[in-house]
Amino acid sequence: MAAACLILACLVTATAAAKSPSNDARLASLAARIDAHLAKPAFADATWGVQVVSLDSGKVLYSHNADKLFVPASTAKLYTAALALDIFGPDYRVPTSLFATAKPGRDGELRGDLILVGYGDPTLGTDKRVSWADTLAIALRKSGVKAVRGSLLGDATWFAAPLYGSGWEAADLQSWFGAPVSALSVxxxxxxxxxxxxxxxxxxxxxxxxxxxxxxxxxxxxxxxxxxxxxxxxxxxxxxxxxxxxxxxxxxxxxxxxxxxxAHDPALIAVEQLRSALERQGVSVQGKSRSLYWPRQDTALHDDKIQRIADVWSPPLAEIVRHGLKVSQNLYMQNLLLMVGAKAAADEREAGETSPAFRSSESRGIQALRSYLRRIGVPLDGVLIEDGPGLSRRNLTSPASLAGLLLRVGDSPGAKAFRLGLPEAGVDGSLSGRMRNSAAQGRIYAKTGSMAFTYALAGYAMTAADERLAFAIMLNNYRRPVDAGRPTAELDAIAIMLAELDERSQP
Structure with a gap:
């Protein structure tokens, strides 16, 4: 029996030894192909950063400038998505609540104001199958209210932050991708x-x-x-x-x-939609509509007489993350970051630990991000992020840190919601038109990122050998030559190489 075990051990050792040269050769071939791609004359003035790590073996399969800092563009959304899922969980739903400052009288008159309070739901109004405003109006009517003698107030003060993220450029602020960030969005x-x-x-x-x-x-x-x-x-x-x-x-x-x-004033738009819904339900409102944003505050919300009428709820957080990542929706990801920061502030207030020094919801969210990354073991010296969606050009991260995030999230409890949010090559989201009919289709799930002269792709690859890889590919300061193809195709070429890898790495 001992002799049989010894023979088996020798066979295993011999097999591993036999496989090792082939495995090393495959990885060397992959590295050579990527090196040749990065060394093309078109990239002479640009800077590449690449990190590829196996989730299965833990081995770094390829690394190039992996510890240098790059502008990540929208791949920064990966940090925000992972943080939000960790803090709230994939099933969390965001409320939008209607309050009254007084009880209705027996005559059906509400001698007070109605306050519509947002807590960060970026999806309010997007589901056209049901009217959120009518849902709240019906609830108010059923509570016995026939007329409101006060005003309609849209309260967006849950976010202690401006209507734009740090580092956002003025030219972005009137465009749809730079829409104002509001706790009461619609x-x-x-x-x-x-x-x-x-x-x-x-x-x-x-x-x-x-x-x-x-x-x-x-x-x-x-x-x-x-x-x-x-x-x-x-x-x-x-x-x-x-x-x-x-x-x-x-x-x-x-x-x-x-x-x-x-939109110029989303909270005011929301209360005007509510006013129209109230009219449809036969409830008249005498006063005007107003909106309220930080740094102003509404003390009525803290009055003992405040009456909660009803709530409407967002889809599960997993769906918000999914949409934010699939189509690279900036509002969704900045709202998620501010939701994290607002929760941190609320937790401090509840614990009686309020600091006299002001910190915005955004800065608290970034602080929570750094704490989260430290906890899961992602090097903080490679993460200099200041907003949620990656719209700031002052954001910097290293391919090693971003791949490290993907590696650690890959097998975490929130991995399913995180991965399902990533665009699938050649199938959906921002990758629907990329890498079609290639080895990458159905095997690359990744977040895209692009700004002027800045391109990035980061996510997961399933190789031809069914090995799971985490990768981050970044190209900064690239001015496309007139005879060159799409810059994104240059990143896709590397992702396709990963998908084509037909041998698994060894620890």
């Missing part, structure tokens, strides 16, 4: 605009909005010109202002032009 804080030529040349163009309550004041100087004529439309709203300036020209034969712009 319709993703976007207003949709349609521009049509006037019937007669020389007249002002027709400008319409998808929602009357979301429509800003318009300074229309956009002229209709007789065709053939150029269509050159400019829409501009200065940061902090509510007036939308429209100027330029549109030809008489031009089709309808569609735009998505950042």
């Amino acid at each position: 319709d993703e804080n976007i207003v949709r605009v349609e521009v049509r030529p006037a019937p007669q040349a020389g007249n002002l163009a027709r400008i319409a909005f998808d929602s009357a309550v979301a429509a800003p004041e318009v300074d229309n100087q956009l002229r209709t010109l007789r065709a053939p004529a150029p269509t050159d439309i400019s829409l501009y709203r200065a940061p902090g202002e509510s007036v939308l300036h429209a100027f330029g020209s549109i030809a008489t034969n031009a089709g309808t032009q569609y735009y998505r712009l950042a």
Whole structure:
């Protein structure tokens, strides 16, 4: 028996020894292919950073400038998603609550105000199958209220932070991807605009909005010109202002032009939608609609007479994360970061540990991120992040730290919700049009990132040998030559190499 065991041990050792050269050769071949790709003349002025680690063996399969700092663009969303899932859990739902400052009288009159309070739900109003506003209006009517003698207040003060993230550029703030960040958000804080030529040349163009309550004041100087004529439309709203300036020209034969712009005052839009719903339910409101943001506060919420009428709830956090990652939704990820920060502040207040020094919800969220990364063992010297979605150009991270996050989250309890949120190569999200009909389709799940001269891809690969890899690929300061292909294809080429790997690594 002892001799048999000895023979078996020798066979195992011999087999491992026989496999090792082949395994090393495969990894050397992969490294050589990636090295050759990074060394192309087109990247002479750019900087690459790559880290590839096996979740199964723990082995680093490839590393290039992995400890250097890069602008991650939207791959920074991976940090926010992992943090939010850790703090709240995948099943958590965000409330939006309706309060009254007084009890209704026997005559059905509410001699007080209605306060709509947001706690960070970025999805409010996106499910068109059901009206959140009608749900709350029906609840108020069923409580016996027929008329409100006070005002409607939209309270967004749960977030102690500005309506934009740190490092966001002014040019981003009127665009849909730079929509204001609000604890009381609605319709993703976007207003949709349609521009049509006037019937007669020389007249002002027709400008319409998808929602009357979301429509800003318009300074229309956009002229209709007789065709053939150029269509050159400019829409501009200065940061902090509510007036939308429209100027330029549109030809008489031009089709309808569609735009998505950042809403100016999402909390006010939300209460105006509630007012319309109350009217549909036969509840009149005498007072005006108002919105409230940090640093102002509403003391009525802390009054003993405050009455909670009803709540509406977001989808599970896993779905919010999924949408935020799949389509790279900036509002969702910044709201999640601020939700973490707001919770930290609320926990401190409840414990009686409030600090006299002010810290914004965003800074508290970043502090929570650093604590989380320290706890799971991700090197903090490779993570200099200041916002939730990665819109700031001051964000920096190393491929080693980002791959380290993916490695540690990969087998954690929240791994399923995290991974299901990642775009699938050639199938959906921001990767739906990339790596189609390649070895990567169905084997690469990764978050994309891009800004001017900055590109990134980070996520998971399942190799042809069914080995699970975590990877982070970053390309900074890349000015695409005129004869070169899409910059994103350069990152995809490396991801495809990973998917093609047909032998598993050994510890």
